[in-house]
Amino acid sequence: RKEVEQDPGPFNVPEGATVAFNCTYSNSASQSFFWYRQDCRKEPKLLMSVYSSGNEDGRFTAQLNRASQYISLLIRDSKLSDSATYLCVVNSPSGGSYIPTFGRGTSLIVHP
Amino acid sequence: DADVTQTPRNRITKTGKRIMLECSQTKGHDRMYWYRQDPGLGLQLIYYSFDVKDINKGEISDGYSVSRQAQAKFSLSLESAIPNQTALYFCATSDGGTNEKLFFGSGTQLSVL
Numbered sequence: 001r002k003e004v005e006q007d008p009g010p011f012n013v014p015e016g017a018t019v020a021f022n023c024t025y026s027n028s029a030s031q032s033f034f035w036y037r038q039d040c041r042k043e044p045k046l047l048m049s050v051y052s053s054g055n056e057d058g059r060f061t062a063q064l065n066r067a068s069q070y071i072s073l074l075i076r077d078s079k080l081s082d083s084a085t086y087l088c089v090v091n092s093p094s095g096g097s098y099i100p101t102f103g104r105g106t107s108l109i110v111h112p
Numbered sequence: 113d114a115d116v117t118q119t120p121r122n123r124i125t126k127t128g129k130r131i132m133l134e135c136s137q138t139k140g141h142d143r144m145y146w147y148r149q150d151p152g153l154g155l156q157l158i159y160y161s162f163d164v165k166d167i168n169k170g171e172i173s174d175g176y177s178v179s180r181q182a183q184a185k186f187s188l189s190l191e192s193a194i195p196n197q198t199a200l201y202f203c204a205t206s207d208g209g210t211n212e213k214l215f216f217g218s219g220t221q222l223s224v225l
C-alpha cells in the first residue's frame with residue numbers, strides 16, 4: 001500500500017462547479033500536509049498548507065482529518081485555469097526525520 | 113533568475129552511457145532532494161541530503177548516485193543509463209522545519225534510447 005494515496009481521476013467538471021479531492025495517508029505519525037499544483041510537465045508549485053482547523057485561500061479550502069488520516073481540497077467556482085494535476089504531499093517519518101512523500105496526483109479538467 | 117536551477121533541461125542519451133544531472137540553488141536551504149516522475153505517477157524520491165555531509169537513499173535509489181558538492185549544489189548521476197530511467201527528473205530544496213515546503217527546479221526530461 002502506498003503511503004499517500006489519491007484518486008488519479010480525471011475529474012472532468014464544467015466551469016463554475018465545485019469539486020473536491022481527497023488524499024489518504026498511512027502513517028499516523030506524519031507531521032505536515034500540503035497540496036501542490038502541477039501543470040503538464042512543469043514543476044510542482046505549492047498551492048496551500050493543510051491544517052486541522054481547516055484553511056481557506058480564495059476559492060480553495062483545505063482540511064486535515066487526523067483521526068481518519070485524510071486531507072481534502074475543495075475548489076469552488078472552478079475556472080478553466082484550474083485545470084491541472086493536484087498533488088497531495090505528506091511529511092512522513094523516515095529514519096529520525098520527516099520526508100516529503102507524494103501521492104500520484106489527481107487530474108482536474110475544467111471545461112467551458 | 114530561478115532560485116533552483118537544473119541543467120540540462122532536456123537530454124537524450126543511449127543505453128550504457130553515464131549521465132549527470134545538476135542542480136544548484138540560491139535559496140540558502142540545507143535540504144535538497146532528487147525526484148523522478150513517470151507519466152501518470154507522482155514524484156518518487158531518489159536521494160536526499162540534509163547537509164553537505166548527509167546523503168540518504170530514497171525509495172528508488174538503485175541505478176543512481178548523488179554528490180553534494182556544496183550547500184548550493186546537488187548532482188544526480190546515472191552510472192550506466194537504461195531505458196526505464198527515461199523520466200522527468202526534479203530537484204527540490206527546503207529549509208526543513210515543522211512546516212517544510214518544497215521549491216522545485218524546472219525539471220530535466222531524460223530519454224534513454
